[in-house]
Amino acid sequence: MTVLPEADWTRRADLALLAETLGPDFMRWVGGAVRDTLLDIPVADVDCATLHRPEKVIDLCRAAGIRTVPTGIDHGTVTAILDEGPVEITTLRRDVSTDGRRATVAFADNWREDAARRDFTINALYAHPKTLEITDFFGGLDDLAARRVRFIGDARTRIREDHLRILRYFRFQARFGREVEDTALAACTELAETLKGISRERVAMELLGILALPDPVPTVRLMEQAGVLRVILPEARAGEIAALDRLVAQEREYAVAPDAIRRLAALLPPVPSLAETVAARLRLSKQQRARLACAAARTKQDAELPRALAYHEGLACARDRLLLAGASIAPLDGWEAPDFPLKGGTIVARGVAAGPAVARIMRAVEARWIAEDFPGEARIEALLAEELARQ
Structure with a gap:
């Protein structure tokens, strides 16, 4: 018998209340919380499975003041809003039909049947809320110990049920896998083209999830070898994967947190119009699109005047472009772009008629001020005097 080690979340009073509300024999903790506790890594979310139908869950929780x-009630999921964080409660289910994009499910009364419809063995571990005893139907504990990501049952069947499981496989392989499981990789390779039928938002979510991991490079290379990267990001080539590798090294050198959009930019040629196309296809947010396009506008000259780059493009984009260029971001540490202090009225007061000449002089002074690394007002006065003398 394997028992889940105690963790901060297993001692939560609000979870104990939820377990009592549903009845300890009618529910189990399941999925990521169980898996991650066994791996001794931080738990982000807690989910539970229950024999109760959704309406019964709602009634029981209401009576307990929860x-x-x-x-996701149509698919059996109700979220309990607890003091220390929400918990998704899902009724046991079995698949009735699937088409690779969505499933029609029916409620079930059998824990093994519920486990059988999950994707990987390491995600199908159930823990009793009182005893913390783990129920493992498909060898997930052994796979977890071996750091092996294995589909439940036949890998091709699991993928045909939900094509997005291909990308989930690579994300879980990057997080938890030590060696590649040949059967799983062969199934992902064979069925890679099925990803074309998945919504771009879902593809983007999984792709960005992979890129946000500490070191996604080995997994991205594996995706390329399997023909998966060509389907979801045909713009990426071997040279861009090498650029991603260099970027990850740069991030480590400067203790910069992993960032999925910056890493996506590394996988694309430095062509803003292409970045815009990719961003639109992946349905990225407006902010993500702008950042990806700015990173794609990088040039070899970016590293020459890093603060000038930050002044024109903003600190976030400047850091992205410097890291992508393999340049130091130290000049930007603790630096904030100053406001250009020269005003048009000052130039008019020096005898220049309001109009295009004022704007031209301001641009000239500002350009020299930036090139000289933003000197103080005394130097701006001197620069202005020099420009006025040229008129």
Whole structure:
């Protein structure tokens, strides 16, 4: 018998209340919280499975004073709003039909049947809320110990049920895998083209999730070898994967947190129009699109005047472009772009008629001020005098 080690989340009073509310024999903790506790890594979310139907879950929680939100009630999921964080409660299910994009499910009364519809063995571990005893139907504990990511049952069947499981496989392989499981990789390679039928938002979510991991390079190379990267990001080539490798090294050198958009930029040629196309296809947010396009506008000259780059493009984009260029970001540490202090009225007061000449002089002074690394007002006065003398 394997027992889940105690962790901060297993001692939460609000979770104990939820377990008592649903009945300890009618629910189990399942999925990532169980897996990550066994690996002794921080737990982000807690989910539970239950024998109760969604309506019964809502009624039981209401009687206990626990607020619920029917986040996915058609598929059996209700979210309990607890003091220390929400918990998704999902009724045991079995698949009735699938088409690779969505599933029609029916509620079930059998824990093994519920486990059988999950993707990987390491995600199908259930823990009793009182005893913390783990139920493992498909060898997930052994796979977890071996750091092996293995589909439940036949890998091709699991992928045909939900094509996005290909990308989930690579994300989990990057997080938890030590060696590549040949059967899983062969199935992902064979069925890579099925990803074309998945919504771009779902593809983007998984791709960015992979790129945000500490070192996604080995997994991205594996995706390229399997023909998966060509399907979801055809613009990426071997040279860009090498650029991603260099970027990850730069991030480590300067203790910069991993960033999925910056890393996506590394996988693309430095062509802003291409970045815009990719951003639109992946349905990225407006902010993400702007950042990707700015990173794609990088040039070899970016490293020459890093603060000038930050002044024109903003600190975030400047850091991205310097890291992508393999340049130092130290000049930007603790630096904030100053406001250009010269005003048009000052130039008019020196005898220049309001109009295009004022704007031209301001641009000239500003350009020299930036090139000289933003000197103080005394130097700006001197620069202005020099420009006025040229008129």
